[in-house]
Amino acid sequence: MSEFIMKNNEQRPIDPLLEQIADYVADKKITSEEAFETARYVLLDSLGCGILALRYPECTKLLGPIVPETIVPNGCRVPGTSFVLDPVQGAFNIGCMIRWLDYNDTWLAAEWGHPSDNLGGVLAVADYLSRKNIAEGKQPLTMRDVLHAIIQAHEIQGVLALTNSLNRVGLDHVLLVKIASTAVVTKLLGGSKSEIINAVSNAFIDNASLRTYRHAPNTGSRKSWAAGDATSRAVLLALMALKGEMGYHTALSAPRWGFQDVLFQGKEWTLFQELGSYVIENILFKISYPAEFHAQTAVECAIELHPEIIDRIEEIEEITITTHESAIRIIDKTGPLHNPADRDHCIQYITAIGLLYGDLTADHYEDEIAANPQIDQLRNKMKVVENKQFSVDYLDPQKRSIANALQIRFRDGTKTRQVIREYPIGHRFRRQEGIPKLIEKFKQNLETRFPRKQIEQILEISLSQSKLEQCTVNQFIDLFLI
DSSP: OOHHHHHOOOOOOOOHHHHHHHHHHHHOOOOOHHHHHHHHHHHHHHHHHHHHHTTOHHHHTTOSOSSTTOOOTTOEEOTTSOOEEOHHHHHHHHHHHHHTTSOSOBBOSSSOBOGGGGHHHHHHHHHHHHHHHHHTTOOOOBHHHHHHHHHHHHHHHHHHHHHOOSGGGTBOTHHHHHHHHHHHHHHHTTOOHHHHHHHHHHHHHHOOOBGGGGSTTOOOTHHHHHHHHHHHHHHHHHHHHHTTOOOOTTTTTSTTTSHHHHHHTTOOOOOSSOOSSHHHHTOBOOOSOOSOGGGHHHHHHHHHHHHHHGGGGGGEEEEEEEEOHHHHHHHOOOSOOOSHHHHTTOHHHHHHHHHHHSOOOGGGGSHHHHTOHHHHHHHTTEEEEEOHHHHHHHHOTTTOOOOEEEEEEETTSOBOOOEEESSOTTSGGGHHHHHHHHHHHHHHHHHTTSOHHHHHHHHHHHTOHHHHHHSBHHHHHHTTOO
16 A cells, blocks of 8 residues: 555545445435334333343443432433433443343344344433423424334344454454444434434444453353443444534545454445345344344254153263354353353353253353253263355345254164254244244233333333334333333
8 A cells, every 4th residue: 555545635535334324314214114013023122131131130230320329300211220311321221231131133144243232322312302302392202213213223233244244353243233323323313414424433433342252261241231332332422423523534444544444454344235124124033042143043952852852861972063154153162151141152051951941041041050060961962063054044135044953862872853943933934923922021021020000001002003103202211110
């Protein structure tokens, strides 16, 4: 690269990706009713996951204001609590809750992630704005506004993830949360197209955290609050842009110092397809099991085999997990597992739990159950192998399968049948089967926190598309307060 190119200070055109994101957020009106209906299920599922997480002290210790007893006029509320916070800290709280148990929705592509992580920023800003508007004699936002923002945040994160891989260079997917949240909350706050560009350019310049806290030997609880951190940073960047803080037109493409040259050897980041509502319509729900999504079908296989092998545990010689390349890369893990975050990112541990207990809940990752010596006995008998077709189908945009197969061989030479699952219950191909179970999951999560009458009030609004969309944001959030 010539010194002239590196030192040339002439103004260049805005990076196309920044303009495409800003154009989509500022001008695109989503009309797909399937998208809005699915966004409602995303909202309910995410809030339910957050409510369930409040049972765990390791999560709740991180919640609340940074400075105790801080008073925030017109502050946003945190569902399931009595906290009233500024929208930046509110986004962290809500995002942290939603992601804590690894139970909210998932998107799998060249980059992985959880687009509902963006709800931390979306809900905090929408609630704050609604309360602020009411105090100023203006109209609050409605939940349809929130659903529209959810659809757009999912789309930005998910389409960027189709062909742009952060994990390949050791960076974490929460950068995509920061980018998507920054764009949509800047719009919610009333930002112009140029202000959206300014804010999003700063999100790219922020870069991303390392993925090391998701992998051996450093897997830890940061993976449960990293998305809350990203979406709260997005709110801060959006608020700064609204105050007139500048952006950077070539944050991605600047020679030597730009995002692409620094991290991707000059590879241009582009959108694989036009932004619309594709991602929300194809989102993957974690309906039945709080496990890293590449292992969802593995635990389904294990639970199916549970009745056949539970009385023959000591006779097992070998357990073969047949899976796809991405699962091998991120959750094939041997050796000691040190904490719940370590365990829910281990396909062997997850499979062992399914075989031994015939179920999988968040409690199965806690130390009490992890002390069961049979779990590691089974892990030590497992081998994980790739099925090349599984890996191909994983990346096929018409399939997006997350296939796993499981077979067990006993000491006497006999084997179980090989159980194969290509699509987990949260997949679009199984929506008809999955949605009733998703609603039941939502109800059960509410029961961990709220009295019956409050649950009935929540369900009356939440289970009706029209009632939810017409409800103001502050009224809806108030349903979830303690």
